[in-house]
Structure formats: structure tokens, C-alpha cells
Amino acid sequence: MRAKLNVLMAVFFLAMTFTWGAHAIWAAGYPDKAITIIVPFAPGAGTDLDARGIVPYLEKYLGVPVKIENIKGAEGKLGITRLWRSKPDGYTLMIHTVAETLMGDIVLPNVEYRTADLSHIGTFTRGNSIIVDHTDNWKTFPELAKTGRERALIGGNPGKGSPSHFNAMLLMKKAGVKVNWVPFSGAGEALTALAGKHTEFSIHTAPSILSLVKAGKIRPVVVLSEIKDNVFPDAPLAKEVGYDVEFLPVLRGLDGPPNMPEDVQQVLDKALAQAVKDPGFVAWAQNRMSQVYYLNREEYNKLIKAHLKELQENKDVLDAM
Amino acid sequence: MDVFLQAIALMFQWQNLAALMGGALYGIIIGILPGLGPAAGMALAIPLVSSWSPVTALVFVGSLYKCCNYGGSITAILVNTPGDASNAATILDGYPMCEKGKGGVALSISATAALVGGILGTLCLIYTAPLLAEFALKFGPAEYFLTAILALSVIAAVVQGATLKGLISAGLGLILATVGYDVITGHLRYTFGILILEDGIPVIQAVVGLFAVTQALVLAESMESISRIGKLEGSSWEGVWTYFKYPYAVIRSAVIGLFIGVLPGVGQSGAGLVAWAEAKRESKHPGTFGTGDPEGVISSETSTNACMPGDLVLTIALGIPGSVAAAVFLGIMIIFGVIPGPMVFAEKTNEIYTLFVALILSSLVLFLVGMTLARYLAAVTLIRNEIIVPIILIVGLIGSYAIRNMMEDVMISLVFGILGYVMLKGGFTTVPLLLGLVLGEMVELNYHRALLMSAGSYSIFYSSTVCKILILLTIVSLAGPYLGSLGRRMKGRGKLIGKA
Numbered sequence: 025m026r027a028k029l030n031v032l033m034a035v036f037f038l039a040m041t042f043t044w045g046a047h048a049i050w051a052a053g054y055p056d057k058a059i060t061i062i063v064p065f066a067p068g069a070g071t072d073l074d075a076r077g078i079v080p081y082l083e084k085y086l087g088v089p090v091k092i093e094n095i096k097g098a099e100g101k102l103g104i105t106r107l108w109r110s111k112p113d114g115y116t117l118m119i120h121t122v123a124e125t126l127m128g129d130i131v132l133p134n135v136e137y138r139t140a141d142l143s144h145i146g147t148f149t150r151g152n153s154i155i156v157d158h159t160d161n162w163k164t165f166p167e168l169a170k171t172g173r174e175r176a177l178i179g180g181n182p183g184k185g186s187p188s189h190f191n192a193m194l195l196m197k198k199a200g201v202k203v204n205w206v207p208f209s210g211a212g213e214a215l216t217a218l219a220g221k222h223t224e225f226s227i228h229t230a231p232s233i234l235s236l237v238k239a240g241k242i243r244p245v246v247v248l249s250e251i252k253d254n255v256f257p258d259a260p261l262a263k264e265v266g267y268d269v270e271f272l273p274v275l276r277g278l279d280g281p282p283n284m285p286e287d288v289q290q291v292l293d294k295a296l297a298q299a300v301k302d303p304g305f306v307a308w309a310q311n312r313m314s315q316v317y318y319l320n321r322e323e324y325n326k327l328i329k330a331h332l333k334e335l336q337e338n339k340d341v342l343d344a345m
Numbered sequence: 346m347d348v349f350l351q352a353i354a355l356m357f358q359w360q361n362l363a364a365l366m367g368g369a370l371y372g373i374i375i376g377i378l379p380g381l382g383p384a385a386g387m388a389l390a391i392p393l394v395s396s397w398s399p400v401t402a403l404v405f406v407g408s409l410y411k412c413c414n415y416g417g418s419i420t421a422i423l424v425n426t427p428g429d430a431s432n433a434a435t436i437l438d439g440y441p442m443c444e445k446g447k448g449g450v451a452l453s454i455s456a457t458a459a460l461v462g463g464i465l466g467t468l469c470l471i472y473t474a475p476l477l478a479e480f481a482l483k484f485g486p487a488e489y490f491l492t493a494i495l496a497l498s499v500i501a502a503v504v505q506g507a508t509l510k511g512l513i514s515a516g517l518g519l520i521l522a523t524v525g526y527d528v529i530t531g532h533l534r535y536t537f538g539i540l541i542l543e544d545g546i547p548v549i550q551a552v553v554g555l556f557a558v559t560q561a562l563v564l565a566e567s568m569e570s571i572s573r574i575g576k577l578e579g580s581s582w583e584g585v586w587t588y589f590k591y592p593y594a595v596i597r598s599a600v601i602g603l604f605i606g607v608l609p610g611v612g613q614s615g616a617g618l619v620a621w622a623e624a625k626r627e628s629k630h631p632g633t634f635g636t637g638d639p640e641g642v643i644s645s646e647t648s649t650n651a652c653m654p655g656d657l658v659l660t661i662a663l664g665i666p667g668s669v670a671a672a673v674f675l676g677i678m679i680i681f682g683v684i685p686g687p688m689v690f691a692e693k694t695n696e697i698y699t700l701f702v703a704l705i706l707s708s709l710v711l712f713l714v715g716m717t718l719a720r721y722l723a724a725v726t727l728i729r730n731e732i733i734v735p736i737i738l739i740v741g742l743i744g745s746y747a748i749r750n751m752m753e754d755v756m757i758s759l760v761f762g763i764l765g766y767v768m769l770k771g772g773f774t775t776v777p778l779l780l781g782l783v784l785g786e787m788v789e790l791n792y793h794r795a796l797l798m799s800a801g802s803y804s805i806f807y808s809s810t811v812c813k814i815l816i817l818l819t820i821v822s823l824a825g826p827y828l829g830s831l832g833r834r835m836k837g838r839g840k841l842i843g844k845a
Contacts, residue, residue: 067388068672097544212666222485235664235686
């Protein structure tokens with residue numbers, strides 16, 4: 025008897041956890057039921073935390089429950105493929121790191137989807153790739169580059185084929201620096217190796233390095249972006265240290281499967297536009313140290329095209345990854 | 346000390362006590378549900394806690410995080426289904442204890458381990474976090490590789506008695522660990538065009554198959570109940586007494602758990618398995634391990650419970666998350682403005698010290714809950730097989746499915762269930778397979794990374810002091826059993842000579 029009760033309880037709780045925050049408001053047309061947003065990363069990853077920040081406000085402006093489904097694995101391919109194969113009815117969407125998904129088309133083996141063909145709704149936050157080194161090493165990027173022209177540096181990256189990896193390779197190519205790249209599985213491992221001086225520099229986004237920078241272990245030497253980083257406004261941009269390179273920003277975007285109906289896309293576009301301006305979301309992003317960076321549907325589609333062009337122009341860098 | 350008094354005062358505000366209890370209960374339930382581990386549990390709690398005060402929210406999440414493991418142990422012991430990969434080792438002796446009617450004793454051992462392991466681990470976290478963090482930073486890829494080899498060397502102890510079959514099992518585990526996308530070379534290996542395999546063989550799904558499904562098949566062969574004697578034996582307090590009869594095993598397992606917890610990326614499943622195998626090797630009666638030896642439960646449970654605070658060492662000291670769960674925890678800390686690092690103890694005194702107090706108190710809550718429920722929960726083992734078998738299968742497979750909402754994961758569990766059944770009937774033990782599966786990736790990736798760093802020179806594997814120590818420990822670990830028997834023989838001969 026008790027065992028049955030336990031199982032009943034288990035099933036009940038399972039149901040409860042998956043409908044967390046369900047307060048359905050029924051409206052005419054789309055949306056009239058819960059929306060699932062796939063996040064192709066584990067809970068706690070940068071993209072996941074940003075997604076969890078925006079979701080309550082998407083719920084608020086869409087008027088239906090929105091739940092996150094973490095489908096991590098195979099460098100995001102499992103989740104992205106799930107989205108690609110799902111019905112384009114607006115009830116299955118994805119929040120992802122735009123440049124990473126785009127690059128995946130090219131650098132990952134056996135990919136069945138084409139990121140450029142997804143229905144792009146908009147972006148809401150951004151991070152910037154930052155090159156960090158140990159505080160016992162070089163103080164500035166030019167010093168680092170000078171050593172790097174004499175001998176190969178040991179560079180860590182949080183994942184092979186990530187936009188940060190690509191950005192760093194672009195810069196190092198321009199600066200003529202030779203690097204032995206060591207790919208790690210995630211920022212945690214890469215940062216441990218850097219803080220313990222097993223690698224000489226590494227490349228990350230702001231929230232993951234803040235603690236170590238404050239602890240005086242590592243130092244941001246250059247920001248790979250055209251705008252100042254919100255967390256490290258004092259860190260110089262690449263163009264300020266003499267390298268004018270076009271980088272890929274680390275944008276979190278909202279996308280649907282290919283060929284979503286126009287009216288569905290418009291509803292989502294409008295809801296996202298309202299959600300990013302909601303004071304609640306703005307405060308959340310500030311606490312999490314994410315930079316709010318909104319692009320509407322039109323701008324986002326343009327950006328995807330620009331990214332694709334940039335990636336094609338740098339085919340050699342991608343091949344060298 | 347006054348910071349602690351202040352934190353205790355804060356802790357006893359009603360909302361924080363409520364958060365502690367609520368978090369513990371929520372954590373236990375999340376832990377019981379196979380497939381939902383602490384990471385998913387905490388992520389689901391974010392919308393709930395986001396409007397709370399930082400102290401209350403951290404108490405809730407910390408307590409949840411701490412208690413998940415115990416929930417998983419309950420199902421691991423009673424129905425052979427681990428709630429999470431970390432509970433895999435608890436099955437090995439916990440479930441056989443149930444078969445002997447000692448399910449209640451096993452559960453109370455697990456509750457005591459949650460208390461002792463949790464408190465030992467948390468005390469180390471509180472007082473030595475900066476030191477431990479510095480120590481962890483000494484570990485680069487070469488050191489990780491050697492640590493994994495050292496951990497694998499315990500297989501030698503596990504397979505004693507059936508060496509060949511044990512090694513085949515371990516080899517199979519290591520081969521299975523190579524399946525998937527190689528994050529260093531970017532190639533796919535042994536995926537046969539099946540998308541789900543590109544992520545490698547997932548440990549939890551494999552464990553659900555190897556234990557829950559296999560055991561359901563075994564149980565279905567007879568019309569008895571899990572408890573072979575058809576009744577329960579021993580009181581809850583017997584578990585507590587038994588626990589403290591093995592102080593050496595407790596300390597050793599806590600150290601192993603803490604050590605593995607502090608190193609990022611190794612994980613609780615490794616902690617339990619390595620501690621269990623180490624206890625078996627050190628034991629005077631290794632043969633009883635895996636057949637319901639309480640010392641096996643003590644080792645694995647103490648280790649996994651000490652592992653969790655260890656996981657938080659780098660997270661709190663330097664903001665480096667050591668596991669997926671720690672990454673979620675770190676994310677929540679940052680949202681509440683508690684930026685980890687050496688300064689956090691001064692800047693966010695109340696939040697951090699209340700969190701520490703909460704971790705200790707939640708260990709105590711677990712102990713009390715566990716001791717109260719042990720007898721009643723153990724009654725599950727008296728249910729007749731024709732009822733419990735479908736329940737085990739359904740709960741286990743729902744768990745596999747729930748991890749990523751993928752039917753393919755259920756298939757993986759079923760395949761491993763059949764594999765486990767065949768192995769069992771063939772007289773193979775699955776522990777080496779599991780060790781190989783859990784540690785294989787760590788061995789391979791870090792070997793590759795180390796060589797990338799040294800540009801192909803093997804000297805990186807023995808140049809640092811930590812490397813030398815690890816190599817020495819591995820040699821001792823492998824040669825230990827022989828040295829031991831050699832020593833006994835010498836002694837024996839000495840006596841003979843004495844007599845002559």
C-alpha cells in the first residue's frame with residue numbers, strides 16, 4: 025500500500041514539476057496552450073540562466089505557461105535537431121547562443137539542420153568573449169602577443185567550436201600569435217586550468233570569470249567585441265589595442281522551427297519586445313550581469329546573414345579548429 | 346565565531362526554518378524521482394525563490410541540493426533504482442541488505458552517513474575552502490589523467506577472485522566510454538549514425554538499466570518479495586550502531602568523497618564507486634562486499650555525502666562550478682548578488698554563513714527524517730514480486746525518459762538492462778563496467794589535453810610533484826595486495842623459523 029502511495033506521490037510530483045508556474049489564460053488564436061522552449065544546454069549554463077530570466081516575462085506577455093526543456097548533448101545538436109524536427113506551430117521554440125548554433129552547422133559532423141533556415145524571432149541578451157590570462161603573466165594583450173610571436177602559447181577554451189574559440193582564433197591570426205589550443209568541457213574546467221597556470225590564457229564571457237578576477241587570480245586583457253563589456257568596462261577592446269577585427273557576439277536568441285506562420289512569428293516578436301523592456305527582466309539581467317541586447321525580427325534576420333558571411337569569409341579559421 | 350552565532354540567529358527566523366524544511370523535503374522528493382537530480386531540481390526552483398530574500402533563497406536551495414542525494418539512496422537501497430548517478434555505488438550493498446530483510450538498517454546507515462559525511466564535508470568546506478581551492482588548482486590535465494588512473498586501479502581490488510571476467514567487464518566499460526562526439530578531435534566514434542549516441546553513453550540511463558531493469562528481470566523469476574526471508578530484521582538504531590563500528594572506513598570514505606568533490610568534473614558517481622572499491626580492498630573480508638555488507642553502504646554513502654560540500658569548495662572560494670549542479674547553484678548565488686570568491690566571506694557574511702549553517706542543519710534534518718521513515722519505507726521490500734516488478738520498471742524507465750524527454754534514453758536503459766542480465770547470469774560483475782564508464786572519459790580527454798599542452802612530450806605526466814605523488818600512490822595501490830600477502834608469508838616463515 026505504502027509503495028503504491030509513494031509511486032502515486034512520485035507521479036503527482038513529476039506532473040507538478042513539469043507544469044511549474046502553470047496559470048493558463050485562455051485566449052483566442054495563438055497562443056492558447058503551454059509553449060515549450062528547448063535549451064540545448066544543461067541547467068546552469070549561461071544560455072540556460074538567461075533563458076530562465078526571460079521566460080517569466082514571455083509568460084506574462086504571451087498569457088500562457090512557458091516551460092523550459094533542457095536537452096543538452098552532442099554539443100547542442102540533440103536539442104537543435106529536436107527543434108528542427110518539431111511542428112512549426114509556435115508551441116516548440118528554442119533559446120540558444122546564436123553564433124554557436126550557426127557555427128555548429130559548419131564545424132560539427134553529421135548535422136541535419138540548417139540554422140539559417142530557422143524562424144528567427146529576436147535576441148535578448150549578449151555576452152562578449154574576453155581573453156583572460158593569469159595575473160602573474162602578461163599585463164596587456166600586446167605583451168601577450170609579443171611572446172606569442174616568439175613561441176606557441178598554451179590557450180584553453182571552454183569548448184571546441186564555440187564562438188569564443190572562433191573569436192580568439194581570429195584575433196590571434198591577425199596578431200600573428202601561435203597557439204596550442206586545449207579544448208575543455210565547459211568554463212569550469214578551463215578556468216581551473218588557467219587559475220592553476222596549466223594553460224597560459226583562456227577565453228570566456230564575463231559572468232564566469234568575475235569571481236576569479238576579483239580574487240586577483242586572472243586578468244581580462246582584451247574584449248573581443250565592438251562595444252564595451254558591461255561587467256569589465258575598463259578592459260580594452262581589440263581595436264583599442266590595435267587589432268580591428270569583426271567578431272561574433274555571444275547573443276542569446278529565440279528561434280522556432282523553419283517556416284513558422286507569419287502571424288505566430290508576429291505574436292512572438294511583439295511579446296519578446298515587451299518582455300525585454302519589462303523592469304523585472306531588466307533588473308534580473310543586471311543581477312545576473314547579462315547585457316540586455318534586443319534585436320527585433322528584422323534586425324535578427326539581418327544579423328544571421330551577416331554572421332553567415334563572416335563565417336564563410338573565415339573558412340580557413342573554422343577549418344583550423 | 347560570532348559570525349556563526351549571527352548566522353544561527355538568522356537561521357532560526359521562521360521563514361528560514363521553513364525554507365530549510367521545504368528545501369529538504371523538495372530535495373528528497375526530487376532525489377527519489379529517478380532522472381531528476383539536484384541540477385534539475387534547483388533549476389526548477391529558480392522561479393519559486395527569485396522573489397525571496399537572498400538568505401532564505403540560499404537556505405532553500407542549499408538544503409535542496411544537500412538532500413537530493415538521500416532521496417536517491419532510498420530508491421537505490423529499496424528497489425535497486427538509483428535516483429541519480431551518484432547513488433550507483435549505494436546499490437551494491439544496500440540492495441542485498443534488503444534481500445536479507447535488513448532494508449531498514451541499510452536506510453538508517455544511509456541517514457547516518459548523510460549526517461556524518463555531510464557534516465565532515467561541510468566543516469572542511471567552512472574551514473579549509475581557500476586551502477582546498479589552492480590544492481585543486483594544482484591539478485591540470487596531466488594530474489587529472491593520473492587521478493583517473495589511480496581511481497581505475499581500484500578495479501584490481503574489485504575483480505579479485507574473478508580476475509578475467511572482471512577485466513572483461515572493465516574493458517567493456519572503457520570501450521563504452523569512448524562512444525560519442527570527441528570534444529578534442531571533433532570526430533564521431535561508434536555512433537552508427539544514431540543521433541542520441543553522439544552524446545556518449547549517459548551514466549544515469551545506463552545505471553537504471555544495469556540495476557533497476559536487470560533486477561526487475563531477476564525478481565520476475567520468482568514469486569517471493571525483495572526481502573527473501575519475507576520479514577524485516579533489525580531496528581533503525583542498529584544502523585547507527587553499525588555505522589560507528591567502522592570509524593576508519595568513515596574517515597577514509599569522507600576523505601575520498603571530499604577529494605573527488607573538490608576536483609571539478611569528476612562527480613559524485615565516481616566518489617561513491619571509488620570509496621566502495623577502496624573499502625573492499627582494505628577489508629579483511631572482501632568477499633562479503635556486494636552481498637549486503639554494511640561497510641559497503643557506509644563507504645559509498647559517506648563518500649557521496651562528503652562529495653557534495655566538496656563540490657562547493659571551488660564554487661564558493663573561486664566561483665568555479667565543479668559540476669552541473671554546482672553551476673546551477675553558482676547561477677542562483679549570482680542572481681542574488683552573492684558573488685563567490687575570497688571576498689565573499691567578508692562582503693556577504695550573513696548569506697554565506699547562514700548557507701553553511703543550513704548545510705549542517707539539513708544533514709541533521711535528513712538524519713531525523715531518515716531514522717523516522719526507515720522502518721516504514723523498508724516495508725516496500727515485503728511487497729510481492731508480481732506487484733513490485735512493474736513498479737520498479739515503470740519508475741526506472743520514467744526516470745530515464747524524464748532526463749531529456751527522449752524515448753531513446755528508455756531504449757538505452759532497456760539495452761543495458763538486458764546486458765546486465767546476461768552479465769549476471771554469466772557470472773560477471775557490473776561494477777568494473779560502471780567504473781570504466783564513469784572514469785573512461787576522464788582518462789582519455791585529459792591524456793589528450795596534457796599532450797596538446799606539452800606539444801607531444803610525455804614528460805608532462807611526471808614532471809610536477811603532484812604527478813609524482815599520484816604515480817607513487819597508483820603503484821602502491823596496485824602492488825598493495827601482493828605486498829600484504831608477501832608480508833604475511835614472511836611473518837609466517839619467521840614464526841616457523843622461531844619454532845625450529
